[in-house]
Amino acid sequence: MYDFDLLVLGSGPSGQKAAIAGAKLGGRVAIVDRRHMVGGVCINTGTIPSKTLREAVLYLTGLNQRELYGQSYRVKDDITFGDLAARTQHVISREIDVIRSQLSRNRVALLPGSARFLDDHTVAIRQDDGSDERKVSAERIVIAVGTKPARPSTVDFDGRTVVDADQILRIDRIPRSLVVVGAGVIGIEYASMFAALGSKVTVVESRERMLDFCDLEVVEALKYHLRDLAVTFRFRETVAAVERHEDMTLTHLESGKKLLADTVMYSAGRQGVTDELNLEAAGLAADKRGRITVNENFQTEVGHIYAVGDVIGFPALAATSMEQGRVAAHHGFGEPVDHLSDLYPIGIYSIPEISFVGKTEDELTESSIPFEVGVARYRELARGAIIGDSYGMLKILVSNDDRKLLGVHVFGTNATELVHIGQAVMGCGGTVDYLVDAVFNYPTLAESYKVAALDVLNKMRAVQRISAVPVSPRIGEKAVRPATSAAKKTTS
Numbered sequence: 092m093y094d095f096d097l098l099v100l101g102s103g104p105s106g107q108k109a110a111i112a113g114a115k116l117g118g119r120v121a122i123v124d125r126r127h128m129v130g131g132v133c134i135n136t137g138t139i140p141s142k143t144l145r146e147a148v149l150y151l152t153g154l155n156q157r158e159l160y161g162q163s164y165r166v167k168d169d170i171t172f173g174d175l176a177a178r179t180q181h182v183i184s185r186e187i188d189v190i191r192s193q194l195s196r197n198r199v200a201l202l203p204g205s206a207r208f209l210d211d212h213t214v215a216i217r218q219d220d221g222s223d224e225r226k227v228s229a230e231r232i233v234i235a236v237g238t239k240p241a242r243p244s245t246v247d248f249d250g251r252t253v254v255d256a257d258q259i260l261r262i263d264r265i266p267r268s269l270v271v272v273g274a275g276v277i278g279i280e281y282a283s284m285f286a287a288l289g290s291k292v293t294v295v296e297s298r299e300r301m302l303d304f305c306d307l308e309v310v311e312a313l314k315y316h317l318r319d320l321a322v323t324f325r326f327r328e329t330v331a332a333v334e335r336h337e338d339m340t341l342t343h344l345e346s347g348k349k350l351l352a353d354t355v356m357y358s359a360g361r362q363g364v365t366d367e368l369n370l371e372a373a374g375l376a377a378d379k380r381g382r383i384t385v386n387e388n389f390q391t392e393v394g395h396i397y398a399v400g401d402v403i404g405f406p407a408l409a410a411t412s413m414e415q416g417r418v419a420a421h422h423g424f425g426e427p428v429d430h431l432s433d434l435y436p437i438g439i440y441s442i443p444e445i446s447f448v449g450k451t452e453d454e455l456t457e458s459s460i461p462f463e464v465g466v467a468r469y470r471e472l473a474r475g476a477i478i479g480d481s482y483g484m485l486k487i488l489v490s491n492d493d494r495k496l497l498g499v500h501v502f503g504t505n506a507t508e509l510v511h512i513g514q515a516v517m518g519c520g521g522t523v524d525y526l527v528d529a530v531f532n533y534p535t536l537a538e539s540y541k542v543a544a545l546d547v548l549n550k551m552r553a554v555q556r557i558s559a560v561p562v563s564p565r566i567g568e569k570a571v572r573p574a575t576s577a578a579k580k581t582t583s
């Protein structure tokens with residue numbers, strides 16, 4: 092009756108995984124995207140180019156080797172944007188090739204063009220050059236159209252001196268000075284890269300602090316490092332206007348300050364790409380940020396139409412988007428599937444990088460959940476000395492009640508990889524005792540888990556000991572001996 096069992100709109104991480112999951116379940120599946128956007132924002136303008144650029148910056152500047160070889164150490168003196176772009180283009184092409192091959196070997200048809208709804212089972216697909224339009228029908232439809240940078244209408248983006256986070260990848264020179272508007276994840280990642288390249292970076296953020304979902308101590312450490320790379324932070328400041336002059340920009344802040352810079356980059360949030368979808372024809376609507384509301388199965392108000400990935404909003408990560416796509420397809424085909432776990436890691440590829448899983452100290456304190464903190468510093472690990480990372484740290488938060496891990500926060504080299512050890516222990520309901528008893532490879536950064544776990548146990552034991560000692564009576568009071576039965580068993 093329909094052309095396809097499943098039609099996916101958008102080939103980013105969520106769309107790809109929905110399509111492949113549908114095909115593995117035996118469905119006839121197609122995926123629609125513009126020819127130049129196969130792989131989505133993730134591959135073409137977002138995750139992959141920014142992470143490759145970061146790797147190129149770290150390598151060519153030699154930044155990570157300077158503790159070992161001195162502050163003047165560099166692999167290349169005059170780094171051009173071309174040097175950085177070459178590596179980025181290479182990785183993008185390779186990744187697109189992998190995606191095309193995965194779709195084709197799973198018999199997912201790739202239909203080029205932009206989709207818009209004609210009704211709740213039918214879409215029209217317009218070729219990129221507008222030359223042709225075809226109708227396609229499907230029993231189930233997954234909307235995975237992602238987001239684009241939010242651009243204030245008052246700012247004149249020229250793609251050269253005033254740019255958004257997509258356009259920054261196409262600039263032709265490394266700016267001597269850069270204003271970054273918005274200290275979200277995108278803003279801080281690009282601020283780190285340009286600061287490492289030697290640009291004088293000013294970050295303007297209207298809130299009081301940045302990355303407020305992360306551990307406060309870790310964010311403080313990051314700010315210290317970025318300031319050391321000559322980054323200036325302007326918190327509680329809002330951009331009022333940006334003027335373009337020949338090869339220069341002047342950013343006016345609402346407080347009256349003026350910032351002169353070669354380039355201004357806007358990273359002040361993103362907008363769902365739903366304006367061209369003609370959602371009303373399918374009986375759907377988006378909110379004012381272009382987002383679509385879904386239930387826990389990623390179904391929209393129209394049961395056979397699903398929405399996944401950044402277009403549904405938080406957490407808007409490639410990793411969670413992939414899972415949402417897979418879960419939606421399984422639900423659509425009636426295949427049993429668990430709901431998405433809450434226990435996913437966050438990775439911020441600033442320089443140095445940050446990663447965490449679970450709760451922060453602030454969240455636990457607000458919920459009155461008692462916990463103990465264990466810290467390991469890379470400078471006390473042999474691997475830290477070998478790689479020249481003296482600033483890295485790993486912090487674990489452990490429940491005083493049942494000794495389970497409640498959160499893991501990592502700052503420094505390999506943070507985004509290391510966090511998964513804590514995630515696995517937490518996912519399996521493990522306690523701090525597992526980390527104390529486990530033997531880790533030496534010399535590694537993973538050893539930091541054992542060091543932090545021992546730190547927790549030492550603190551817990553000290554508290555138990557003092558609790559077991561009679562409290563000296565105040566004048567006129569009797570001595571009290573706290574009940575020792577409340578003290579928890581320690582294994583080491």
Ligand SMILES: Cc1cc2nc3c(=O)[nH]c(=O)nc-3n(C[C@H](O)[C@H](O)[C@H](O)COP(=O)(O)OP(=O)(O)OC[C@H]3O[C@@H](n4cnc5c(N)ncnc54)[C@H](O)[C@@H]3O)c2cc1C
Nearest residue numbers: 101103104105131132133137206236237400401407408409
């Ligand atoms: C600079 C930057 C860095 C990032 N870094 C990270 C990171 O390090 N780690 C991480 O986990 N996440 C990161 N993200 C977020 C990550 O890229 C997104 O979460 C992810 O790409 C969202 O995937 P998606 O499936 O929603 O689709 P997207 O990747 O957003 O792609 C959507 C696709 O839909 C297509 N489309 C839109 N409208 C239509 C239509 N009408 N018809 C057909 N196709 C359409 C678009 O062309 C596009 O290809 C980053 C994002 C940015 C911008």
Ligand SMILES: NC(=O)c1ccc[n+]([C@@H]2O[C@H](COP(=O)([O-])OP(=O)(O)OC[C@H]3O[C@@H](n4cnc5c(N)ncnc54)[C@H](O)[C@@H]3O)[C@@H](O)[C@H]2O)c1
Nearest residue numbers: 273274275276277295296297329330358359360407438439
């Ligand atoms: N490593 C990663 O996982 C990664 C990396 C990059 C992006 N992302 C995803 O991309 C999404 C978008 O990131 P983002 O950083 O663009 O958006 P964001 O919404 O996270 O941050 C935007 C920031 O800009 C500030 N702001 C807005 N207007 C301003 C103005 N006029 N003047 C000063 N400050 C202003 C806001 O207060 C906010 O802090 C995130 O939600 C994130 O999930 C993830």
